[in-house]
Amino acid sequence: MENALVDQPAASHSESVVRRPQTASRSSAWKLDVRWLAMICLLLGVSGAVRYWREFQFASILTREKESPFPLKDIPKILGDWRMIEGAEATLDPEIARIAGSSDHIVRNYENQRTGETATVLVLYGLAELVWGHTPEVCYPATGGKAVSVPRTVMIAGANESAPPIPFRAGVFSRIEGGMNVFHDVYYSFRNAGTWDPSMGGRWKLFRYNPGMFKVQVQRTIKSSEPPDEACNDLLSALAAEIDSKARTGNGTEVAAR
Incomplete structure (x- = not known):
């Protein structure tokens, strides 16, 4: 115990x-x-x-x-040898403008004072995520037209000799108008964050940083589906130069590409 x-x-x-x-x-x-x-x-x-x-x-x-850095109506009515035809300025249908993502646009007919060549100019600004997909390859078939040529890339001269060339995509489309088959030679390119490119799909990740986009589309009526000449290249060059200049000095909001 x-x-x-x-x-x-x-x-x-x-x-x-x-x-x-x-x-x-x-x-x-x-x-x-x-x-x-x-x-x-x-x-x-x-x-x-x-x-x-x-x-x-x-x-x-x-x-x-969201708004253009400058009013698109400020694009000159005289661009080199091209002069806007008086009374030939129009606007997109409101529903079409909405679908296209437009917050501002102009539609004008210009005439070359030397050659008599005419062209319809569309310049549109809006949010990139809405604008970039509206190409002639998509829009023409949606309105009864069709492509009759292989798309081609056209390099347009920059504003001066030191400026890089500007890429545009071009193609011939046909549409029945007034009972006749009419051919249109169409050029287009987009501008986002200071960069011109007709194929903006690969840049979609940058749209959050640079949401604004310009679209330039120029078309002229031609006689056939044969590869056309360079009759409106100088008009495209003058348009791009004006947009570059005004976008950089407009409201100071342009952001460099990231």
Whole structure:
């Protein structure tokens, strides 16, 4: 009995010694968990704040570039040898303009004072995500026309000798008008963040940073589907030069491509 009484305190003391480290270990683990939790919460908070700030920036850029940096009516009525035909200025149907993503546009007929050649000019500005997909290859078939030539890339001279050439896509389309098959030679290109390109699909990731886009489309009536000459290349060059100049000095909102 005495041995039993003597041994019991020793066992109790041993258990006490063992339990103390376990209690301390649990306390340390709990403190560690709290620190990790606090760190994760902090990181999530910072990440959310950054994301909110970026979305705010994108929304600000979108609001700023929704409207053209200059009124498109300010494009000159005289472009080199080309002069706008008086009374030959029109506007798109409101529903067509909406579908095309237009916040501003002009439709004019110009005549070359030397050759008598005429061409219809469409210049449109709107949000890139709405504008870039409206190409003649899509729009002509949708309105009863069809392509009758393989699309070709035409490099148009820049504003001066040091300026890079500007790419336009061209093609011949036919449409029944007044009971007759009429051929149109059509040129187009888009301008986004200072860059001209008739194929803007590959740039869609940049549209959040540069949401505004110009579209230039020039068409003229020709006699057949044969590859046409370069009769309106100088008109395209003058148009692109005017848009470049006015976009850079308009309201100061143009953002460099990223």
